[in-house]
Amino acid sequence: MTSLPHSSSSQRSIPLNSGRGESSSGSGLLGRSFHSRDYMSTSPAAGEDEREGSGSQLVTPVIDDSEVEGEGGRYLSHTSLESFGKRRARSAASVLQGKDGELEEADDEDWFDLPNPNRRKEHLTSDLQTFIHLLKGNVGTGLLAMPLAVKNAGYILGPIGLLVLGIIATHCMLLLVKCSQRLSRRHNVDSLNYAEVMKFAILERTSHPILGTIGLYGVNIFLTLTQFGFCAIYFVFIGDSLSRVAQGAFDFELSTKAGIAIILPLVIVCCWIRELEGLTMFSLVANICILFSLVVILYEMVYQLSVGEGDEEAAIRRKSLTAFNLKSLPLYFGSAVYAFEGIGMVLPLENKMEKPHHFKKIVVLGMVVIVATYIVFGLLGYLVYGDGICPSITLNLQSPARVAANTIFTIVVLYYAYAIFASYMLQFYVPMDFLEIPFFRLIRAESYIDRLFYSHPRLHTPVKWILRTVFRTVIVSITAGLAVVIPDLDGLITLIGAVASAALAFIFPPLLQLLTFWEAKPPLLHLPHIGISLPWAFTVAKCIAIFTLGVLGSVTGTVFSIISIVQFFEEKPHCPA
Incomplete structure (x- = not known):
């Protein structure tokens, strides 16, 4: 050298x-x-x-x-x-x-195609692996909660809102990647995470480093809340699923909290995996389980729409549905935004790609599949189960008169529980990406630990592995504890979606675009071959509109979610101490 x-x-x-x-x-x-x-x-x-x-x-x-x-x-x-x-x-x-x-100055669209000479070359993922991770990171408990979300908005307003929010969420994902790619080149680094993008974007417009630091910590706080909230929701879902299987298949009473305790050790061990490559097989098997489960759920909904009678008669045939439900629209916003839970994974996935210039196509294709799936399942679920829809549609899958169908439903519940288990590991990867840095900085503040790290090279690797493993174990246990304290699946979904997901998905990305591209001022739309060009002013107006939507939805959704959780505890005779 x-x-x-x-x-x-x-x-x-x-x-x-x-x-x-x-x-x-x-x-x-x-x-x-x-x-x-x-x-x-x-x-x-x-x-x-x-x-x-x-x-x-x-x-x-x-x-x-x-x-x-x-x-x-x-x-x-x-x-x-x-x-x-x-x-x-x-x-x-x-x-x-x-x-x-x-x-x-590169055109606004060119930032997806320019190579970054500083990008790391190890442990990269292929296009297919990235696509699998993207689907797995978005198609989780949010999909199963879509019928309840449509119920909160109505069978006309709900699907339209999902389409609009899906388009905006996809656009904001691409904005985040554009800003990251531009800033990483400008500051000569291999890659940036979400918080670092915010920090460097703020420093583009100001010379006060403290403002950039505030932006960095602000995004990290929202990312931590979102990802750990997802993880807590996953624990509640798995606990509910195990309780449902124990009751339906074995006639055994198993509480949600007991189900969480059963699965906790396995989740802890699997979260010791530190590379996305190591999670690919989990995600692949989980996607197969999800595909099988969704096919069965879709078949059951179509069956009840066509031939269901008596207790299985579809709600639409009883004419007990609402087309527009404005009263609970804030709850709908929280559930819908929660469903688009993948924005926190966008940069980690793009940073790990072998061919990052393909990422835009992968995001667009993946989000088309995801949004279409959300609309179909949300609408059909509400048309079939109506006001009786559960926070997770898998909890509605029961047919005492059909023994074979009940067996298949039990398998579906278990398959989807495994898929959510795999999603936990993927979502857990994101906060660990930045939390381990301050953790090691903190423990090295102790003189003994510092001497151990720098004076004993042979002990360095095992000591570091032990400390990292303990740290990850504690974090997983905290998310499980949150799930035990608030076992309300519906309330947690809407609360996390409104409080944190809205900020990450709809509030921060338009701000990043304005901060990053203010000097370049690229047009919102530039099609010279057909004479269409929308100037920078349209970009500013678009960013303000998305930002306003995110703020209003976040504030109202948070208030309504807290009210919903309070009502949940008031209705439950056995609340956690």
């Missing part, structure tokens, strides 16, 4: 491993890879700084050096690293050079 000027500064040095992972030419490369985040990145030196034939690599910190450690390797101070920061920036900027060598 090309030597860098040594600094005599007293600043703490960053250890870099050398001699591990040598290239074929003999040049040293970084031998250590970081699974949860990339803290160091490498790229060829550019321009006059590149030494031909040396295979030199420049190494620069990306986000934080608190997670970087070495095993007897070389040390570089921050001052040394900063000495070539500008040269590195010129290397990344060369991607956007025009014919005359001048730096050109």
Whole structure:
């Protein structure tokens, strides 16, 4: 590896491993890879700084050096690293050079196609793996709650609202990726997570670092609330499912809390997996289970619509449905926004892609499938079960007169419980992506832990694994505890959707677009071949409209959700202490 000027500064040095992972030419490369985040990145030196034939690599910190450690390797101070920061920036900027060598501003749509020279090269996922993760991250308990959401809005207003919200959610996902790609190139880093995108976007418009830090922590708080809320909801769903199976198949009384306690150890062990690659098989099997379950549920709903009689007569045939239900519209908003739960996974998935320029097509295709599925199941579920719909439609699957059908329904409940179990691991990956950094920074504040990490290389790996495992175990246990305290599936779904999901899905993305692209001011729509071009003012108006929708829905949805949860406890004779 090309030597860098040594600094005599007293600043703490960053250890870099050398001699591990040598290239074929003999040049040293970084031998250590970081699974949860990339803290160091490498790229060829550019321009006059590149030494031909040396295979030199420049190494620069990306986000934080608190997670970087070495095993007897070389040390570089921050001052040394900063000495070539500008040269590195010129290397990344060369991607956007025009014919005359001048730096050109890429079109708004081009940010999906430009390669990022700093992107990591290890543990990448294929297009199919990414598509599977995207489907699995969105098609979860939210789909099963769609009939209840349609009930809260009406069989006409509900599907229309799902279509509109689905289009907006997809657009906001793509906005988030665009902003991330542009800012990562501008700041010369391999990738950014949601919170880092907010931080750098704010710093584009202000010179006060404290504002960027506030934005970073703000997004992290909402991400943590959302993802951990999802995880708590998954525990409630699995507990309800196990209770339903025990009662229906074995005539055994099993409470939701007992079901949560049974599944907790398995969830803890599986959440020790730290790579998306390790979760692919879980997601693939879960998608197969979901597909089978959805086919059975769809068949049952169509059956009851066509031939159901007596207790199984469809609600639409009893003419007991509502077309427009404005009274509970805030609850509908919370459930619907919760269903589009995948925005927190967008950047982790895109950052792990082998071909990130395909991500836009994958998102659009995946969201078309997801929104269509939501509308079909939400509408049919309400038409069949009417006001008797449960928070999860799987709890409505029972037919005492049909023994074979009841057996299949039990299998469906178990299959979907497994699918939600797999979703837990995928959703759990997102907050761990950024929570482990401050965790290790905190424990290293203790002098003994710091000495253990830096003075005993042989103990470093097992000690770090143990600490990370304990941390993940505690977090999983906290989400299980939340599920035990508030076992109201419907109330939790609407509350999490209104409080946190609305901010991440509808409030933050338009703000990010305005902050990131304010100077470039790209048109909202530019089709020169047919003479259509909507100026930047339309983009501003669109962002304000989406932001307003998110704020109004979040405030009203939160209030109505809290009222719903209070009513749930008032109606339950055995509330948790």
